[in-house]
Amino acid sequence: MEHANVDVIVVGAGFAGLTAARELTRQGFAVQIVEARDRIGGRTWLDSRLGRDLEIGGTWVHWTQPYVWAELKRYGLGTVPSPEPQRAYWWADGGRHEGSPATLLELIGHHNSHFVKEARTYFPQPFQPLAQDSFKEIDDVSVRDRIREQFPPGSARDILESFWTLNFNGPLDDAALTQALRWVALTNGDWAVNFEACATYKIDGGTAALAEAILRDSGAPIHYGFQVAGITDGGGSVTVRSADGRTIGAKAAVVTVPLHAIPAVAFEPPLPSAKADGAARGQVSKGVKVWIRLRGEHAPFVALGNADWPLNFFQVEYALDGDTIAVGFGPDAARIDAGHPASVQAQLERLCPGLEVVDVATHDWVADPLAGETWPMHRTGFLATSLAALQAPHGNVLFAGSDIANGWGGFIDGAIESGMEAALQAASLLAAPRGAALTDNN
Ligand SMILES: Cc1cc2nc3c(=O)[nH]c(=O)nc-3n(C[C@H](O)[C@H](O)[C@H](O)COP(=O)(O)OP(=O)(O)OC[C@H]3O[C@@H](n4cnc5c(N)ncnc54)[C@H](O)[C@@H]3O)c2cc1C
Structure with missing residues (x-):
């Protein structure tokens, strides 16, 4: 065994994992975080692209999201509004339309x-x-x-x-x-407040500022490049094994990997069928987010295309050195080479002719095996058959993540909510006499 036993191993350093780790260290438990990537944040990723810092994954937060809002207050972080659009373009009834937002x-x-x-x-x-x-x-x-x-x-x-x-x-x-x-x-x-929640206020300093604040507060150590391949619950202890053969032992584990990354982890004892089936069926979200540098200065606009287009939404976010930075979204990452300016240009000009795409920046979250999906959005039947099963503890192994949150599932807020819940479960498990693992009734 590479490391001395800790109380809890947290698998994944996205917002769910970071929150769970902080809640547990604050209660005095010894926590080890393991993360397959070389960075924290998971499906949030503030990265330098196109000449400035851009959010490659999750971005917007809102005061109707109680968990993330409380975290921002706790660490003294503010928000920055996206620009008010001045023009709108949309596609309906087979044609292009233009008007006010x-x-x-x-x-x-x-x-x-x-x-x-x-x-x-x-x-x-x-x-x-x-x-x-x-x-x-x-x-x-x-x-x-x-x-x-x-x-x-x-x-x-x-x-x-x-x-x-x-x-x-x-x-x-x-x-x-x-x-x-x-x-x-x-x-x-109120759908309009909901829409505002999805695309209006960004974290000042980016999502990285909040993720780093939570990690600093927790003081929990992280092993980067530790891709978990297997988790064995021996009843009295849990062993977490990496793809390159390292092992760590603990009394409990909190697994926060995205739903689409669960099947790559071998659990012993195996996951009950309700859990495994829920993970195998997965989420609907297989789309794309792309940042677009447009030549010249353009007044902020919003554009909604046809549902079937590879990119069906655009919104201007920044002015940069005489150019304009917009963000685009589409429903199927496999249907567009979003890293290719000409492909993005072809989509954008259906709604906004005359704009010139200079450069683009994206990340294919769907092809990324550590994500496999973008923001988790449930399929039909998932809520009734899979949510409770996926939330349930599996012996000394607990689960968290935005995919299985109760409230703002699919958002940073849901990841934090779910991390809090898993930490509560872990703390009560560790307080219980050994061998009295929470039971999974599924
Ligand atoms: C393009 C995009 C746009 C989004 N926009 C918004 C938005 O505007 N607002 C909003 O609130 N939310 C948004 N979201 C959703 C939000 O980012 C996520 O719901 C949230 O960050 C998920 O957090 P999590 O901790 O549950 O999972 P993750 O952030 O995915 O964290 C899981 C961690 O586990 C790691 N991992 C996976 N497998 C293994 C393994 N085998 N071993 C070790 N580590 C592993 C991963 O590397 C990752 O770091 C967006 C997401 C995307 C992708």
Whole structure:
């Protein structure tokens, strides 16, 4: 064994893992974090690209997100607003349209308010999504089916499908209606506040500033380049093994790897089928985020294309040395070479002709085996069949991550919430007489 036993090994140094580690060290437990990458932050990554620091992964936070907001206050970090768009472009009814951002918001809102009107009916307590069973009536309904049932072919359908494709960062055919309604329930049923939460306020100093503050506070050591290949729970202790054969022992482990990275870890005893099936089925989010440097100065704009386009949303974020930096999103990373300026240009000019793409920056999170997905968005049936199973402890091995959060799943806030919960579980496990591991009823 390479290292002396610790109380808890935390697998993964994203926001869930960093939070779990801090909560446990604050209670006096000895924690070791292991991370396969050479950096913290996971699916958040502030990196220097295109001439400035850019968020390659998770970015926006909001005051309706209680966990991340409390962390910002705790460490004295502020937020910076994205620029107010002055112009809007959109695609609907087979054609390109241009107008004020207020007009586009009104067009979305008019129909979206109807689409999400049952959010609080099914999710009266949004941080306890399983609290009442009625959501099971609609858990097999996809966002696409519900939109098509409610809106005939035409402008309203086009705009809503594109808007929700953006939110899911993936195609809508298996995107759960319950996931859409859970989101909006978190902002008390108000879709516009929800949209504001998704793309308006960035962390001053970037996500890295918050991740570093949590790590510093925890004081927990990290082994970088430690890709966990196996976890064995011997009843009295847990052994975590890396792909290159190193092992660490602990009383418990908190596993925070993304859902799509769970199947690459061999668990002994094996995961119960409900957990393994949930991980195997995975999330809908297989899309792309790309940063785009545009030649020249352009007033901030927002642009919503067709749901089927490889890039269907653009928003201006920064002015830089006489150029403009915009961000784009699309539902399927495999359908576009987002690292190639000409491919991005071809998408952008359908909505905004005349703009010249100078350079682009992206990361293929879907092809990245340590992520395999972007922001986790549930499939149909996931909430009823998989969420509770994936949250459940497996002996002395506990699970956390934005993928399995109760509230803002898919967001940084959900990762922090889930890390807090796993730390509570770990602390109660360590306080219990040995051998009395929490049971997994699944
Ligand atoms: C493009 C994109 C845009 C997003 N936009 C937003 C946004 O604007 N606002 C927002 O709130 N959220 C956003 N998100 C979502 C948010 O970033 C994530 O939900 C959140 O950061 C996930 O945190 P986590 O700790 O649960 O998982 P992760 O951050 O994925 O952390 C898991 C860690 O485990 C590590 N790991 C994986 N496998 C192993 C292994 N076998 N051994 C050891 N380590 C391993 C990974 O390297 C990673 O560091 C976005 C995500 C992406 C990708």
